[in-house]
Amino acid sequence: MxxxxxxxxxxxxxxxxxxxxxxxxxxxxxxxxxxxxxxxxxxxxxxxxxxxxxxxxxxxxxxxxxxxxxxxxxRIITNEELRQLYDVRAQLEAYATGLVTELKIPLKSRLTESVKLMKKAARAGDSVEFAESNTLFHRIIIEATGNQVLLELWETLNVKTRTMVNVSRSSRSLIELAESHQAIIDAIRAGNPKKSDAVARDHVLKNKPAADMVDDRQAGAE
Amino acid sequence: MxxxxxxxxxxxxxxxxxxxxxxxxxxxxxxxxxxxxxxxxxxxxxxxxxxxxxxxxxxxxxxxxxxxxxxxxxRIITNEELRQLYDVRAQLEAYATGLVTELKIPLKSRLTESVKLMKKAARAGDSVEFAESNTLFHRIIIEATGNQVLLELWETLNVKTRTMVNVSRSSRSLIELAESHQAIIDAIRAGNPKKSDAVARDHVLKNKPAADMVDDRQAGAE
DNA sequence: GAGTCAACGATTATCGATAATCGGTTAAAA
DNA sequence: TTTTAACCGATTATCGATAATCGTTGACTC
CATH class of the missing domain: 1.10.10.10 (Winged helix-like DNA-binding domain superfamily/Winged helix DNA-binding domain)
Known part of the structure; x- marks a missing residue:
């Protein structure tokens, strides 16, 4: 039937x-x-x-x-929390990228494809679509590790980040951001896990927002 | 009033x-x-x-x-998932330990104290109490980073792990396990972040369970 | 005796109604 | 005018009841 x-x-x-x-x-x-x-x-x-x-x-x-x-x-994510989010994401992405490099998992074509989507969205100024394809890029790497726990953890972090990130950013910087993913693709291809680890970490941290100048001890309710 | x-x-x-x-x-x-x-x-x-x-x-x-x-x-955590859990925890703990080392946050006395509790529980064969103080040790480090996001993430991972871990283990290996924490305390004290990172990672991975021999492709229901 | 299926008991999924609580507002008291 | 207190509308917290679903049992057929 x-x-x-x-x-x-x-x-x-x-x-x-x-x-x-x-x-x-x-x-x-x-x-x-x-x-x-x-x-x-x-x-x-x-x-x-x-x-x-x-x-x-x-x-x-x-x-x-x-x-x-x-x-x-x-939920209102404070700037400080967003920064913490980036720090943790950086560690997870670094680990994942290093691992897929070590395991020599072929990802180049898929990653390149997702960067294309990113650029297209960037040119169109479609920030939702951009976030979508940006997420895709990173998810491809995380999924490739085969570590389901890692994937789930990263997903929740990513969701949190995105609730706030897609508010900002000009289309110009979006294109630069899209292009900056190439370094990760290259690093994986090159085959040096340590290097990949570092490149992926830097990639995330480069986009980490700056600390607020204000002395905001944002009161958190119970 | x-x-x-x-x-x-x-x-x-x-x-x-x-x-x-x-x-x-x-x-x-x-x-x-x-x-x-x-x-x-x-x-x-x-x-x-x-x-x-x-x-x-x-x-x-x-x-x-x-x-x-x-x-x-x-939830029944498969051996494979448990292994993945350890891999991720290792990254988070390594990051945290490296960071507190870099920031030179004084933790020695509190960490030493929690190791004492661990040993005591180990001698008494109280696995619940042991898990409690073992968790405390690691939480002290994670908390000290000041990264709330990291702490929350780590907490959920830890909870998952513990639902299953406290089933096993002899009191002999518990004592060894307790003592193995000293290396982390020493590394933080020594002040080399890279070294601390590595020691903490190894500490977690050393306890990562072995892979199952069976070719179990455990079917996961929808 | 093996297979089929309807009925049953156990349990979850969802509903509609009621009780408790909050923030603000008005009105009386000082 | 300021303070206090009772009130009110909006909303959440909880309940008790009903509908839908699952697994199993046992009779019935072949």
Missing amino acids: PDATPLNRISLSNQIRDLLLKRIMTGALKPGDRLIEMKIATEMSTSQAPVREALRELETMGVIESLRNKGARV | PDATPLNRISLSNQIRDLLLKRIMTGALKPGDRLIEMKIATEMSTSQAPVREALRELETMGVIESLRNKGARV
């Missing part, structure tokens, strides 16, 4: 989670925006319960934050 | 989450054990809703897994 019906639909809470995640990543929902349970429930024609489950997931992922009895809002 | 009542209790779902987490970490709940929503709800004298929210959080954290319409169970 050539599979008739898609028997198991996705649960409502998962659908809601994915929808909200998409809106946050594309910027339709911005940092600080409130997520009101009944509003979402009504929009999706469901009850409150699946919405709450979705919100809890998003909260655990770190993309929203919710205060007891006060509801949830899209 | 000397604060009368603890106004904001913790939400039920959070209480449930913490309780279940504790049970999983201490081994009261073992990998594969089912988590039946109504059973938990009845035990806690609540309804099903908060339990489901708690389960969703645990699922996102990766400590349980749930299949549509079939419920949740404590």
